[in-house]
Amino acid sequence: MATLADVARLAGVSSATVSRIINGSPKPVADALRERVLAAVEELQYVPNAHAQLLARSHRSTIGVIVHDVSDPYFAEIIRGLQRVATENGRLVITCNSYRNPDRELEYVELLRAHQVAAIILAGSGYHDDAFTAKMNSKLRVYQATGGRTVVIGRHDHVGDAVLPDNEKGGYLLAAELYTLGHRRFGVIAGPEQMTTTTDRLAGLRRAAREHGRRLPARRIVYGDFDRTSGMAAAAALLDAEPKLTAMAALNDSMAIGALALLRSRGIAVPDEVSVIGFDDMPIASDVTPALTTIRLPLADMGARAVILALQPAEGDDVLRIVRVGAELIRRESAGPARR
Amino acid sequence: MATLADVARLAGVSSATVSRIINGSPKPVADALRERVLAAVEELQYVPNAHAQLLARSHRSTIGVIVHDVSDPYFAEIIRGLQRVATENGRLVITCNSYRNPDRELEYVELLRAHQVAAIILAGSGYHDDAFTAKMNSKLRVYQATGGRTVVIGRHDHVGDAVLPDNEKGGYLLAAELYTLGHRRFGVIAGPEQMTTTTDRLAGLRRAAREHGRRLPARRIVYGDFDRTSGMAAAAALLDAEPKLTAMAALNDSMAIGALALLRSRGIAVPDEVSVIGFDDMPIASDVTPALTTIRLPLADMGARAVILALQPAEGDDVLRIVRVGAELIRRESAGPARR
């Protein structure tokens, strides 16, 4: 690979001059030299070694994000928003997929630290696991101590700034809609039991239940993995245990779609016989049949806000800033009045 | 941030020793020292500076991938396969989204070169644009000249190894199925006109047409953007121009889903009145209603093979290796016999 020194040699100038020209430094450089240098750069197809630059420069500029899985539309949307703002600010973003493996999340924090990122954004729900939380917090604190900024999206138990979607309210809206439509016995297809997203959303469902003088019996809650397959399995389990269910509340759209698929395979009409409501409003929610009634979270916006938090230097020293974003019911066709 | 030197100081050894212990160098080190060093690493929460390592080490280990958009399920699948193999081999992968902007692709090649990646994988279709191809090839060649490896997925006009899905055959299968079902006048919802994926798939359709003694009139081909919205628009245009169409061939699933949505909005039954066939077999293809008949490409496998090519050193010097992967018709419910 051609180096700065090669360019300097070819142009007959010092490497400092080349560096200044390439980085558009404020120091003035004679036009003649500039042209010679640019020509040399072109001729050698010179590209500065990013690692050498990062080593030599003091300021860090890239942003690291840890998600469960980019190909999950939920995260894809968050990242879309996040990328937009990052790019607008000339920041590169490195994305890491933990595939819901806590250990891998820990490893990725190290990796991002090793890469000297300016900020680490933890997207995706946290776990109710004190040992993990403690480890993660200690790693994050070390990182913060060296000037690193951290932002979490949708978890409350970590140090640093946070963007918090109102999962509780979303859950409330979801259940409230079901009660309003006259459903009294509905199953819940929840996510992994130890994830905070699951418990928050469930808490919302429970609040709505209480307001209607009811409760969510444990036997009507099945825990899945937030993916389509587990949604199908959960729907099947629910139906087998209690064939008279009039509705299902899925705690994310992927599982809702799985439920829809299972219902279809059993020839159960949605929403005429059983209503289904999802959560997240992923792009394909409106393409399944029937189009999914769901709770919308401003995903792209959440990603964008996370970057903004990461970029703004903290005002005080220890104030941690929290941005809350709302949840909204999107009525489509998969939920209707209770019929049986 | 703690540095190697800090650790060395705390442990009372030289930095060389620390480096050797951390990297598990073959050089033997006394156990007592090893423990002291490891303790110091733990105490300081030391993480080696990745950039300094890359600068100092000679061998490059990360892999760069350029795709159009990770959140597009087509690429998400490719990346999944690619990641798997890369991780198995201890390689990190950096993903760049060009959002179908050729200039951005060029920029990303520079960026990846700047980051000293061991290989660049160009996923996603190429363009029929000689100026662009020439520029890209020159950049790739420069990169190769310095020992970089390049692999392209699904484009033929670039230098380097390649993984080529049989788009032509897929197109052929698609059209053959339509003809077999008795469709004689069907619309084609194609991708961007200058993309090789589009032209390859179209070529397959044309071959099938010829074999059935027919042709694809230009007025029945509408070019979209490979996304849902343009699929809807294209379906509308097709239908408006020729209401008697009995089927539509979409050149990817996203557009097929868009077409399905449009047909539904117009109250046209699929497949009873109009059949629809997609291409790619994205995961959601089986969740839309009716489930999409489509052409399956082994996407994850393609990603995996690309990494394998990138990792295997070229045998000869100039032999460029080409791996071809097949296409397969997946019959589901969106295509049926022609009825009108």
Next chain:
DNA sequence: AGCTGCAAGGTAAGCGTTTACTCGGTGCGC
């Protein structure tokens, strides 16, 4: 003429690693 001041470019000291090389100190063969 002798200074000062400034503009334009060069010199060289890092940045944090890795690694070839150097250097005491053992243990061994003779």
Next chain:
DNA sequence: GCGCACCGAGTAAACGCTTACCTTGCAGCT
């Protein structure tokens, strides 16, 4: 008892850049 090989640890030279600081030359003063 001496030299040698070898082992384990340290020294220091890269790696390719950025940038503080220094040099040079020249215009503008007094």
